[in-house]
Amino acid sequence: MPLTLYNTLTRRKEPFEPIKPGKVRMYVCGITAYNYFHVGNARVFVVFDVVRRYLKWCGYDVRYVQNFTDIDDKILKRALAENSTMEQIAEKYIAAYFEDADRLNILRADAYPRATHAIDGIQRLIHELEQQQYAYAADGDVYYAVRQFADYGKLSGRKLEEMQAGASGRVDEEADKKKDPADFALWKAAKPGEPFWESRWGKGRPGWHIECSAMVRDELGESIDIHGGGMDLTFPHHENEIAQSEAVTGKPLAKYWLHNGFINMDGEKMSKSLGNFRLTRDLFANYDPMAFRLFVLQAQYRKPIDFTADALDAAVSSWKTLKEALQFGTQFAALPGWQSAATDNLDQTVVDRFNEAMDDDINTPIALSVVFELAKALSREGNQLVHQGKPDLPVEQLQRQWQTFASLINVLGLTAAEPQVSSDVVIMGVLAGLTGVVTIAEPEGLSDAAIEALIQQRQEARQSKNWAESDRIRNELQSQGITLIDQKDGVTRWHRN
Ligand SMILES: [Zn+2]
Known part of the structure; x- marks a missing residue:
């Protein structure tokens, strides 16, 4: 069975066929740098890290890009509160992102574009939209005219009429400038004291949605294979990205749109706006980051996860099982007959079962059950070695099982190695x-x-x-x-x- 992925755009699982054979271009929306990231954000990074690792495991050459939003109202608000600047706040939380993501063993992206470095591309894109009547300037702001884009709503399945009914009660400072309540800002005129860039529309700064459209284009081109993010980004963020990019290029922005489910706390989606969130780094004070990674992967990525102490404790004990099996590796490697150079002699039957689970829309809980079977068998052999002086299995077979286990666990990004903590x-x-x-x-x-x-x-x-x-x-x-x-x-x- 080939790899199939659930595509939010078509609302079904589809066989994965990249635009260029063998190559995958992938973009995932990153953090807005005004706080440490919470465990709901952490799920996004773990999920797409595993998607990326699995594609590599399947032999694809993957280029993975994840952005940083380093200009935003929330960052400016934070800067004001901390008597700091937008740049300092963004730097602080981008550095913190790397510390926390490293502890989760998230592979580094091939590029981390930042909004403030993409201003040229952003302005160019807005101007193109304006020239093609998809955007209009109003008093220093520029808005996207959603009525001009016939496909608006195709990703989220929302209809403009419903959106307008929802928006009608809202009164904001932009309302007077918009031709239609559903229109959204591409460029915002600078308010006094705010950072700004010069533009043909006057001093201002970009809106959030346009950043990603411009950065995808700058870093990966007009059409990419996979665009990912949390489910909450489907609307309006990704819907708007499609409207912006596709209006200008006439090409699909992404072939596959992947969205992961929420982490729920007390039955509600965990979010900063609801205030019921847990910061990832606070969690790490009490839990091994790998136990949390496992906790995330024990659910299929589109399913919701309930964040409870019991579920976390269960993940801690499951991680102990895997870690123990991993740690027996040193003792196995000392056995006579163990090949010192790693071979690619894997147990193909086990690998096939693992791949079959992953091919089914990255079904990590099933894939993990295969890994746990191996871990238990290896721990049995390890205990046998410790207590009886030799394992039950012939060394060659043991080595094959061990290498299969180590390879598969690496596809899931689980590691017993202590992360490098850069502290000077x-x-x-x-x-x-x-x-x-x-x-x-x-x-x-x-x-x-x-x-x-x-x-x-x-x-x-x-x-x-x-x-x-x-x-x-x-x-x-x-x-x-x-x-x-x-x-x-x-x-x-x-x-x-
Ligand atoms: Zn984005």
């Missing part, structure tokens, strides 16, 4: 009530000169509009605990976290 400040010698002296070790790693040189390289990349390279350098520095802050005057400041 070590606090030592604090004895409560005794001295209260805190010794802060000298930061290790890159010297100031090396950092300045990298910033210079990045500056050159930026001048030639090579955003991928510029972001790569930024991310590399970030991984070393160095944060860059691009100032309006073009100068980049930096500090060690």
